[in-house]
Amino acid sequence: MKILDWYILKRYLVTFLFTLLILIPIAIAIDISEKIDKFLNHNLSFYQVVTEYYSHFTIYYANTFMPLALFIAVILFTSKLSNNTEIIAINNAKISFTRFLYPYFVGATLVTLMALLMNHFVVPNSSKERKKFENNYLKQQNYQDKYVKNFSLQLTDSTYIFIQNFDTQSNSGFNFSTELYDGLILKSKLVANTITWKAVDSTFSLSTWKLRRLFPNKDSISQGNRLDTVFAFTPKDLVYKSALSQEMPSNELGAFINLSKKRGIKNLNAYYVEYYKRTSMPIASYILTIIAVALAFRKKRGGTGLNLAIGIAIMFIYVFLMKIAEVLGAVAGVNSLLYVWLPNIIFGCLAIYLYYHAKK
Template identity: 55%
Template sequence: MKILDKYLLKKYFTSFIFTLLILIPIAMAIDVSEKVGKFLKAEDLTVSEIINDYYIHFVINYGNTFMPLALFISVIMFTSKLSGNSEIIAIHSSGISFRRFLRPYLIGATLITIISLYSNHFIVPNSNKALEKFEETYLRSIYKKKTKSSVSKVSLQLSESDYIYLGYFNFKSKNGYNFSYEHFEGNKLVYKIISQNIRWNEKDSTYRLSTYRKRFVGAYKDSLDSGSFMDTTFNFEPKDLLYVDYLAREMPSITLSNHIKKSENRGVENLNNYKVELYKRTSLPISSFVLTLIAVTLASKKRRGGIGVNLAAGISLMFLYVFFMKVSEVLGSTAESIPLLMVWIPNIIFGFIATYLYVKAKQ
């Protein structure tokens, strides 16, 4: 690695870390000011628990969220300073092309993208889960609890040939009503089980059906079996009946991907919220390349007004990117949209902007 690469990479990472260390304490200060009253009301909550169980995970979560913003601002600031000191002119005068000048920036963006990808897919979901647990325990009032205690009118496709329906199920008592199970062979119904009551036995992962009827559909005549109780197994657990959007943020990507596939096989209609969350974990880190390229091309040219002009233009573009990102996430969550396309639209649009600015700067 040449001296120029080491010099620019050092500037790249020191500026990035410095900017990130400014943004995170600001976010923490705002959060503390909003929640200090709730912290004081929680009698059993200690300062150590607030730091270890909440703010460590808060820093991980918001640090990863602020990575693209911190990267963009830091690149604009230190590149504008290089341009203002005529260092970029000296670099080009020595025969180094703009393309070669970009290499250390892209190396830095690659390293940050790798870190962000790993964090988004594996570390941040666990932090989200810890934050959710802390807020559920200490910060929410009894009227704002997110935990769902029951569901009603739920239908699931367990496999290509098995379907269930539940009129009501309570997760606390693990008891449900108006249960039916249908087994098909092709388009033909083979048998159907109807039960007034169903209870989940967590110890041996079985269900007890009360006052049940099992109807076998024959070619010429049906047969009926009934009884007071029947213990059996089905290919689902009570948690599979629960469909809550915030759970997606708490699942590692492998678990989330498997959950989406499993839910699709079971006939859950709209999983776009889950898909948006999964695709966003990759698209946001990749934006490091796009934002780095935009920042370098904006700041590498010496302008009147120095860093201020470049920073104003850069922050304006950054706010536009965040706006497009949030709008695309909302639109991607609707049932009629294509989540993968909607999540990547901001990177596609700003990728074209970055390419245009690069070609213009190269000339």
């Protein structure tokens, strides 16, 4: 790379980190003002709050603010280059707009790789610890989070279970049944009044159970007061909430989606949205970089302020479309991949238009 490329790349990364470091303390300050009374009520130490909560809070919001920080940073330092007539000197040196973008794309690549690593592995593990702290100290247990009612699950191609009511805190439920099929023919059915998960040995304990086996010429019925057995599920498999997807690394989330499909879970689009979003948002770094450079490349009468106002408006529209796409993509029966990538497609077209306009 040439001296000019290193100069632009350095300004790109330094301004990006500086902008990000400005946004994060603002988010922390707002969060502290909302939760300070809860910290005091639980007698939490400063060290505990910082290490168990705000360390993970910082990781989450640094990843969330990354596109905004990148966009603002590129507009700021490119506008400064333009206002200082440095871009005029670059044009006089016969450097094309495409060649001028080269160090920007190197910077966008570094940011994208970091964002991909954060989205797929670092942030999910961090979110798990952050939400654990929130559930222990900051939130009240929701009734809907505690109980699962009328839940059915397909464990294998031939095995199905049904639970009428299950308490996720005590890991016990009522009116449990499991059926085993050979094609369309029922081979056996096991019912129990209660089912309890024993985490020590990863088994289930059934009470007041009855097992009926069906044969061509006769049936066999056995029963008892207690039966310890193993099933191909755990209590956490009974809770299907989109929030859980945010706590799974991508390899675990992908395996969870595949297993859930085999078990016959009908609507997994909320999980698909989270899975696809982890790639689409980092790739947006390239699109946002092109848009920001194209906006700030030409010197305008309004200067940096005008470029920044236009940029923030565009960023607001992008975030708005992204949130709408996430909601619509989670609806059953739609193509989640298309909805998640739709904001990038729309703004990608805008980036191409602005690129050719600036190139002229």
